[in-house]
Amino acid sequence: MKITIDVHGMTCMHCHERVTKAISSLEGVESVEVSLEENNATVSFDPDKVTSDGIKQAVEDAGYETGGIG
Numbered sequence: 001m002k003i004t005i006d007v008h009g010m011t012c013m014h015c016h017e018r019v020t021k022a023i024s025s026l027e028g029v030e031s032v033e034v035s036l037e038e039n040n041a042t043v044s045f046d047p048d049k050v051t052s053d054g055i056k057q058a059v060e061d062a063g064y065e066t067g068g069i070g
């Protein structure tokens, strides 16, 4: 499935890379597109292997706040 998660606190390309790596390192994640302009991350993943809450947790563990899921 594919979701977009609001991510707050990304201000530079290093933030962008940290969030991208945090999400893409999770098992079951198929693709990640992080947008600094839109402050979100669009993620395709296998829901049998990882959950949207698991993805949010990984972003928060990397040091960024998450918001709603669309």
Ligand code: 9UX
Residues within 6 Å of the ligand: 009, 010, 011, 012, 013, 014, 015, 016
């Ligand atoms: Mo540089 Mo982006 O400290 O937080 S990684 S602004």
